[in-house]
Amino acid sequence: MEEFGGMKEKLFGQEIKIYPLIDDAFNDFVNNIKDDDTRNFISSHSATIKSIFDQSEEKSRRILKHVVEDLSRVFKIIDRKCTANKDAMYCFVSLFSIFDIETRSGNICEVDIKTRTEHYLDFY
Numbered sequence: 001m002e003e004f005g006g007m008k009e010k011l012f013g014q015e016i017k018i019y020p021l022i023d024d025a026f027n028d029f030v031n032n033i034k035d036d037d038t039r040n041f042i043s044s045h046s047a048t049i050k051s052i053f054d055q056s057e058e059k060s061r062r063i064l065k066h067v068v069e070d071l072s073r074v075f076k077i078i079d080r081k082c083t084a085n086k087d088a089m090y091c092f093v094s095l096f097s098i099f100d101i102e103t104r105s106g107n108i109c110e111v112d113i114k115t116r117t118e119h120y121l122d123f124y
Helices: 022-031 036-044 046-055 061-075 086-104 110-114 116-122
Strands: 007-011 014-018
Touching: 022 036, 022 046, 022 061, 036 046, 036 061, 046 061, 046 086, 061 086
Parallel strands: none
Antiparallel strands: 007 014
16 A cells, blocks of 8 residues: 555554545645636646646645645736647646645745755756
């Protein structure tokens, strides 16, 4: 079971494995979006968002909920000419999701983002 990325919880001296139901949680979060255009936008990028969330190895449904909510807020301010560009939106949703998950998980902070070019040069 460990290969599925389950978490261990201790409960009254017993150890049980739990697995968050990411697909169900994601669908619930999206279904709670009141605006049809926003809900359709998030739904159209569901595979990308869930894939990035899975690759992050983050298990918190709370963070996934924040990603959906944050993307919903950002979608409302993006010019519709931009949202019509599927390739651009794929890149945007991907990068936004990565930064949102990593920031909310505490893996990166403002300083990391501001000094990213310095760190990038460290790899050469």
